[in-house]
Amino acid sequence: GALPAWALQFPALSMGALPFADPAWPKLWTVKYWSWWIAWIPFVSSFVALISKGRTVRQIALGGVLLPSLFCAVWFFALGSAAIHVQELTGLFGSGIDWDNANMVVFRLFDRLDPSHALSWATLALVAAFFVNSADSATYSIANLSIRARDSQHEPPAFLQ
Numbered sequence: 001g002a003l004p005a006w007a008l009q010f011p012a013l014s015m016g017a018l019p020f021a022d023p024a025w026p027k028l029w030t031v032k033y034w035s036w037w038i039a040w041i042p043f044v045s046s047f048v049a050l051i052s053k054g055r056t057v058r059q060i061a062l063g064g065v066l067l068p069s070l071f072c073a074v075w076f077f078a079l080g081s082a083a084i085h086v087q088e089l090t091g092l093f094g095s096g097i098d099w100d101n102a103n104m105v106v107f108r109l110f111d112r113l114d115p116s117h118a119l120s121w122a123t124l125a126l127v128a129a130f131f132v133n134s135a136d137s138a139t140y141s142i143a144n145l146s147i148r149a150r151d152s153q154h155e156p157p158a159f160l161q
Contacts, residue, residue, distance in 0.1 A: 043138040050144055083109050 052060050083105065086092050092112060093105060110119040143156035 040138075043141045046141040046145060047137045050141065079106070079109070082113065086112050 147156050
């Protein structure tokens with residue numbers, strides 16, 4: 001059978017930038033996005049190398065790149081579709097997106113989908129876990145780079161003596 005319209009439009013919509021109030025925004029966002037990645041490359045790459053000892057390239061590519069990317073695509077597709085559906089039915093977000101409060105859109109959507117606020121609390125817990133995990137991973141990577149290992153089975157000390 002033929003593909004649905006959204007599947008045919010997905011590549012163009014996922015690679016393009018919608019017209020924003022500030023035409024420079026997509027360019028500035030790209031600079032911010034790349035700056036973020038460049039800043040985290042040393043920590044993330046050394047951490048992935050540290051935790052990937054003994055694994056094949058296929059396992060790393062599948063478990064560290066492909067599956068998380070697929071999960072994120074499905075997650076954003078589901079939330080994006082839900083937000084579009086709620087907007088079409090109720091106009092919950094108004095006539096346009098308020099870019100000064102864009103981070104609150106997900107919580108307004110969750111209020112509509114789950115009045116108990118469980119989704120909002122789960123989102124906050126996941127964001128907190130992301131930051132704690134990122135800081136912990138960066139600290140572990142820096143500690144590993146800071147010690148002088150004499151064998152391949154080293155672990156950085158919990159406390160310096």
